[in-house]
Amino acid sequence: MVTLNDYLYSGDTMFKILKNYSQDLKKEAKCTGNEIDLMHANFLLQIRELLEHNDFLTAQSQKIREFYIHMAKEYPLLAFNFKGRIKSLIRAEAKFNGYIVEYIYDYYMENKAYPSISELKQRLSCFRDLIAYRIVTSLPKCYLKPDESQEEADLRYLYQIANELPGFLEERGFTAEPACGVKKSTSPLLNDDVKPYYRDYICGNTSEDYQSLHITFYDNSSRSYMEVQLRTKHMDDIAEIGVANHLSYEKRQEGERARRDEIPVGECVYFDEAYERCRRLVTLNLADLDVNMFSAINNDLVNDGCGLYRGRLILPYEHLSRHQNELVD
Template sequence: MITLNDYLYSGDTILRILHNYIHDLRAEAKKTHNEVDMIHCNFLILIRELLEHNDFLTAQSQQIREFYKYMSREYPFLAFTFKGRIKSLIRAEEKFNGYVVEYIYDYYTEHGEYPPLADLKNRLSCFRDFIAYRIVISMPRCHLKSEADREQEELKYLYQIANVLPGFLEERGFTAESAHGVRKSGSPLLNEDVKPYYRDYIHGTDSDGYQSLHITFYDNSSRSYMEVQLRTKTMDDIAEIGSANHLGYEKKQESERARRDAIPKGECIYFDEAYERGMKLLGLELSKLDVNMFSAVNNSLINDGCGLYRGRLILPYEHLSRFQNDLID
């Protein structure tokens, strides 16, 4: 079985690793008639093309910057940040294999049989967050009558911004994608005409405390999808360094994927291979990898300039309330 791990000790660049992994995985898929591995190859090709031919990101980020300028005019009293990133190779590979494992496991436990290949292939066609932007807002204390007002004030403005975003970007060549009923918002603060596009993780919080609004757009110029997340600073802190941080998310995923005993080994090659690839990735010791331009002391202290682990930042903007300093003695 071909795995990404086999290519992470060669000293090659990310693009060279992707080229070799795709080539060998495709050859193996043709030899074994593995249709999921062929989809896997197409998935990796998309990542390679994003890293190789990313001139479109300049035009795309310029349109996002226009919304940043709009917010600066409309909400001068808010502090906010805009960030964008391309999903990293390891994260993308984890997600692909995780989708295979989770879909087959859920289907098998519910129906007592494995899903039709067509259903599995359809599940694997829904990657929309290779490119993602995040808008994080905060209401400075100097604009609040009381700290107790912060949550409601920030929610009010967050949903106002969410109501405007789809129309704003659609005028600039983007198309909002339907969320297909996933986490449809029940909030009265979100307009009815935009509710079908948002996945609302705020109204009805998950047990881990994660909160965010997610919306997907299709960029008609670059012919690619992008996801936009909207959060308050408190929500972002919880997601990044609090109870819902990505490490906690990964541990949750690890425990879910570890339910190996539920699927008899050898009965479903798609599950077996995706499970093994996922477990190998979760067990990586980053300090031992030999990837050009990548250096890691351990799994926490990492210098990655090529999108191997954390992903490449493509849009950093920060706006501080222009009145904030004027109102503080």
């Protein structure tokens, strides 16, 4: 069994790593008849194509930028930033294999049998966030209404922007994808006509949990999917560097170990291989890796210029509120 870890110590570029890993996966899959490894290889090729042929991302990000300009005009008091990224290779690899582990486990616990290849392949065809954009907002305290808290104001603006986004992008060649009832919003601040498209991780969660609004669009020009996340600054801080980030990691590791305990080794090769690939990724010592353009002093100080550990940025914009601009002037 080949794993991503086998290619991260050669000094190769990301492109060469993706090429070699996907080719070896495909070669092994043809020898063993493993259809999931073939799908895995094609998944890696998608990432490589995004990194190599990114002309369409320039056009796509310009359309996203139009919403940034719209927000700057409509919400001059609001501070916000826009970021776009291609999912990092390590995160994408972990997610692909994590889906296999999770789906097979859930299916086994319910049916005491393993899913068919066709069922598993259908589960793995749901990736929609290899390209993702994030909008983070915050209203400066000096603009709060009387008796209005920071959280209330930030939520009011966040949901207002969420109400505008689908229609704005649909006029520019994007199609909002139904969320199919996943994390359906119960917020009175979100309009009924857009609720079917959002996965609302704010409703029902506390301020120390992961909170965000997620919506998926299909870009009709490039024929690709992308995800947009909307968060307040507090939500973004919690998700990126706070309690939610740490707890999510811990829960994920505990969950995978529990699943391994339930599925007998050797009964399902797809589960065994996916679990092992996830386990090896967790044991990576970043300071020992040798990837072109990538170096790390230790596991806390990472300089990742190639999209291995952190997503490749494709859209950085930051807007200061009118008040902050006045201070700069």
